[in-house]
Amino acid sequence: MNQDPGSITQWVKLLQAGERDAARQIWNRFYPKLLKTASKHFRKNSDPATSGEDIVQSSFRNVFQGVMDGKYPRLANRDELWKLLFVSAINRIRSHYRAQNAQKRPVYTREPLETLDESLLIELKNPEALADLSDYMEYLFGRLDQEDPSGQLRQIACMHLDGHSSALIAKTLRQRKYKVLQKIQWIRILWEECHH
Numbered sequence: 001m002n003q004d005p006g007s008i009t010q011w012v013k014l015l016q017a018g019e020r021d022a023a024r025q026i027w028n029r030f031y032p033k034l035l036k037t038a039s040k041h042f043r044k045n046s047d048p049a050t051s052g053e054d055i056v057q058s059s060f061r062n063v064f065q066g067v068m069d070g071k072y073p074r075l076a077n078r079d080e081l082w083k084l085l086f087v088s089a090i091n092r093i094r095s096h097y098r099a100q101n102a103q104k105r106p107v108y109t110r111e112p113l114e115t116l117d118e119s120l121l122i123e124l125k126n127p128e129a130l131a132d133l134s135d136y137m138e139y140l141f142g143r144l145d146q147e148d149p150s151g152q153l154r155q156i157a158c159m160h161l162d163g164h165s166s167a168l169i170a171k172t173l174r175q176r177k178y179k180v181l182q183k184i185q186w187i188r189i190l191w192e193e194c195h196h
Contacts, residue, residue, distance in 0.1 A: 008078035015067045016075070023064045030085060031056065038089045042096075050096060059088040071194075087136055143190055156180060157187050 008029065014022035038059075039052035063084050066072055075081060144153040152173070159169045166184065170177040 008081065009076065012067070012075055012077065012081055015064065016070070016073075018068050023060075026064075026081070027060060030082065031060070033082075034059065034085050034089055037086065038093065041090060041093050045096065045100075047096070047100060055089055055092045055096070058092055059085055063088050083136065140191055140194055143194055144187060147186075147190060153183060153187055153190075156183050160184055160187070 008026065011022040011025045015026065035052055035056045038055045042052045042055060045051075063081075067075060072084065075084065141154050141157065144157055145151065147153060155173070156169055159172070160166075164172075166177055166180045169175075170180040173180065
């Protein structure tokens, strides 16, 4: 494949400027790769109403809209665009599985996330993917810092991700538990916005 990687960078700039034709060019370049990736992670899907193609189309639509709306001003090249599309698709797949599992009874039949995302975990073992994940996490934490320059939302998110209970977080920060729960909910909302 003799493709000029610089053309993706140009299309990203055009998309940021609101050029919809650039979206079609990016779609043509990345759609087959993202569909293959999404289908691999979506192979345990048991809902015939949703397919890998649905996930990919939704991811492209939301990423493109986000780029045109100025949500990703630092997006600069094909690697960053691919990371954004990849994470968007994986988040949608996880949300779909969570919704599916929430409808199942009894609770012990739910599959752990590790089972659902075996191939994703394998992919994340390579250094490049780990760097991508690190960049993405910093982007998410940066969004919290924008909302709360004091750094408290970041601190609560870190403790929550480390598995600390809301009661322990409240005790550590000398806050009421209901306040911590409100902030955890606010963090979820902010991060959901980052995905859409």
